[in-house]
Amino acid sequence: MGLRASGRRERHAAAGLAGTGPLLLSIDTSGSRLNVALSRGSELLAFHSALHPFSHAAALLPVIDLLLEGQRVTVADLEGVGLCIGPGSFTGLRVGMTTAKAIAAPGRLPVAAVTSTLLLAAGSGAAGLVAPLIDARRGEVYSALYQVGATTHGPCGTDAELPVEVLAPEAGTPEGSLARVVEASAGPVTLVGSACVTYAALLRDKGADRIALAPASRCSISAEVLAQLCSQRLKAGLTADAGQLEPLYVGRPPIHGK
Numbered sequence: 001m002g003l004r005a006s007g008r009r010e011r012h013a014a015a016g017l018a019g020t021g022p023l024l025l026s027i028d029t030s031g032s033r034l035n036v037a038l039s040r041g042s043e044l045l046a047f048h049s050a051l052h053p054f055s056h057a058a059a060l061l062p063v064i065d066l067l068l069e070g071q072r073v074t075v076a077d078l079e080g081v082g083l084c085i086g087p088g089s090f091t092g093l094r095v096g097m098t099t100a101k102a103i104a105a106p107g108r109l110p111v112a113a114v115t116s117t118l119l120l121a122a123g124s125g126a127a128g129l130v131a132p133l134i135d136a137r138r139g140e141v142y143s144a145l146y147q148v149g150a151t152t153h154g155p156c157g158t159d160a161e162l163p164v165e166v167l168a169p170e171a172g173t174p175e176g177s178l179a180r181v182v183e184a185s186a187g188p189v190t191l192v193g194s195a196c197v198t199y200a201a202l203l204r205d206k207g208a209d210r211i212a213l214a215p216a217s218r219c220s221i222s223a224e225v226l227a228q229l230c231s232q233r234l235k236a237g238l239t240a241d242a243g244q245l246e247p248l249y250v251g252r253p254p255i256h257g258k
Helices: 056-070 090-104 118-121 174-183 200-209 224-237
Strands: 012-013 023-027 033-040 045-049 080-084 111-112 130-139 142-146 163-173 190-192 211-213
Touching: 023 056, 023 090, 023 224, 033 056, 033 224, 045 056, 045 224, 056 090, 056 190, 080 224, 111 224, 118 130, 118 142, 118 163, 118 224, 130 163, 130 174, 142 174, 163 174, 174 190, 174 200, 190 200, 200 211
Parallel strands: 023 080, 080 111, 130 190, 190 211
Antiparallel strands: 012 045, 023 033, 033 045, 130 142, 142 163
16 A cells, blocks of 8 residues: 655655554644654654645545554554644544544543644744644634743653643634733743744734744644654553543634534
8 A cells, every 4th residue: 555645745754663562553633734653652663744635534544554554563453542632623633533533442442632732832842931823724823832841852652741731722813822822921932833834924023022933844743743742641641532532622613614
C-alpha cells in the first residue's frame, strides 16, 4: 500500500520496531495537516505528517494501515490510542474521534487525549509564556495560554515537563484573542499557531513589544510532539475509555461542516 503526495508537503518516517512499553497509535485530525504516529514507550517508530485539507476521512485509515504494515504490526497489537480532541475543524475532529473510538473500543484500549493548543505550546520551541492561536476561519481564532518550561522538549514517553495551562482554549476575534492573552501575561508572550501566519501583520501591529511570533515551521502540530505528549499521558495513567471521549468544540459549529 502507498500514498501519493499530489503536490502536498508530506513527511513519512520509520525508525524500526524497538523500545519497550505499550504500543501506541496517536492521531491528530484537528487541522489541515494530518498527523499519525506509532510509538512504543520512548521510541517513535513511525509517523506521517502531511497536508490533507478537507480529506481526512479519505486519508486517515490508509495512513494508519501504512504505518502499521511498515512495522509489521496490526490494530490487534496496539495497547493504547492517543488523540488530539481539539479545538479545531469540527469535521476533522469528528473523523479522528470516530476512528479512535473504533480502534479503542473493541479491546477496551486506554485513550490518551490531548488538546491542539497544548500540542502547539509544547512544540513551540519557546520557554516562558506561550499563546497558541489557531485560525478558526470566519474571522475567529482559538486562543489559549501556557507556561512552558525549559525541559518541555524530549523523546516521546519521557518525563519532560508538560506546559501548564494558564488560560483554557476560547474562541474570539484575532484582536480580542490577542488582548486576552496579553492581559493575562506579566511579561512577553510567544505566539504560535496557524493564526500567526494568517494574521501576522495585525498581531505584530497590535502586540507591539509584548509579543514574539514563533517561526512558521513551528506553527503546525508536530507528529513527533503528538506522540511524545500522548505517550506521557499513557505512562502516567491519564487516560479515558473510548466511550468517555468527547471532542473539544470551542465556538459554534458551521451549518454545513468545516
